[in-house]
Amino acid sequence: MTDPARDIDALRTQFAEELARASGEPALRAVRDRYLARKGGLVSALLRGLGAAPAEERPRLGQLVNALKQEIETTLDARASEAAGARPPTGAVDVTLPGRVPGTGHRHPLTLLRERIEMIFSRMGFLVIEGPELEDDYHNFEALNMPPEHPARDMQDTLYLAAPVRSLAGSAATLLRTHTSGMQIRHMETHPPPVRLIAPGRVYRRDNLDLTHTPMFTQVEGLVVGDHVTLADLKGTLFTFVRELFGEDRQVRFRPSFFPYTEPSAEVDISCGACGGTGIDCSMCKRTGWLEILGSGMVHPAVFEAVGYDPERYTGFAFGMGIERVALLKWGVEDIRLFYENDFRFLEQFPL
Ligand SMILES: [Zn+2]
Structure with missing residues (x-):
């Protein structure tokens, strides 16, 4: 049988690595789904796995998993707002923007x-x-x-x-x-x-x-x-x-x-x-x-x-x-x- 505490640490490490590779909002959304989805998410799976642990261990392990879940949520939120706030450096010209149409006016x-x-x-x-x-x-x-x-x-x-x-x-x-x-x-x-x-x-x-x-x-x-x-x-x-x-x-x-x-x-x-x-x-x-x-x-x-x-x-x-x-x-x-x-x-x- 695996050691649940070690599994929790392993998942934390795995998350940190995947997050480091994810860039851009779609990639961050994918990471969030992979870890936090209620159905099929890795954290949910870990929680379910605790059922196999000895009864006296479960409350402590449950707290550890919930702490990890909280940690992942906070980290992802921070990265998401960072990505949304990202702007081209001041003075840069975004050549992909549509042009500004000058007003044509009309007679007096x-x-x-x-x-x-x-x-x-x-x-x-x-x-x-x-x-x-x-x-x-x-x-x-x-x-x-x-x-x-x-x-x-x-x-x-x-x-x-x-x-x-x-x-x-x-x-x-x-x-x-x-x-x-x-x-x-x-x-x-x-x-x-x-x-x-x-x-x-x-x-x-x-x-x-x-x-x-x-x-x-x-x-x-x-x-x-x-x-x-x-x-x-x-x-x-x-x-x-x-x-x-x-x-x-x-x-x-x-x-x-x-x-x-x-x-x-x-x-x-x-x-x-x-x-x-x-x-x-x-x-x-x-x-x-x-x-x-x-x-x-x-x-x-x-x-x-x-x-x-x-x-x-x-x-x-x-x-x-x-x-x-x-x-x-x-x-x-x-x-x-x-x-x-x-x-x-x-x-x-x-x-x-
Ligand atoms: Zn009148």
Whole structure:
């Protein structure tokens, strides 16, 4: 018969040798199974073998085997956590890792919104035209029924150039355009009616930077001229636009207003999306149920005279909106400046 105490020592030695050869987690798992498995494990087998030992010896031998089992468990745990913690030395390059894909980005939300607006009007047959940001007084003011000294010029705090420069349109520019209406004039000067266009682009005013104003902003103006163009056409066009951009449930309201280049003129409001137009406890619409979105009106006969259109024959409508303002309304953003701070965390929130 074998000596159980010697068997225990032999197994301890055998384990130490096998452990020394085992490297890597799979090998360590194999050693653990071989020694500690409840069924077929070497330690279990040793315990079972004690049944053959003399009864007075068994408790002591049992303690020895359990101590060995504990020892093997502790040693294996230590080796396993060592293996898991193993890392390549600092500065080493693991060439087997997948590459890092750089972010591809997307266009600015204001650009996306401008394109969306252009698409809506294009589908209604509008031409999209662009023009110079440096403009002359005639196209920015005078041809739009705002002669020098006209008080309405005060409505648009203008940034004037120190000296005239030759603009892209070929004229002597004296200011940064305050609206894109100059493009309406330029188009009518060179094209007979009918006209159906929108003119998107940057405009400049001497406004201080605050929650809702920036010295530079983006505008979209529209102009339709032809035979029998009426206020109903203006209303239908804007109604279609608002519902396309904001959703079918939006209402539109016209409020009388004043612009020198349109008569009659109207501010256009849309029903508030935050409160469904009820105004109840709504900070978005200041409890009115309505949000101001753009200005519009029927083209003033003096504008037609300036471009050589017959005001007795032709009628037309015009409208203008700030894309930033539309963005504030569409997305419920409260601070216009966020659109110009180029913080990715903000800019990435606006899929269209
Ligand atoms: Zn509201």
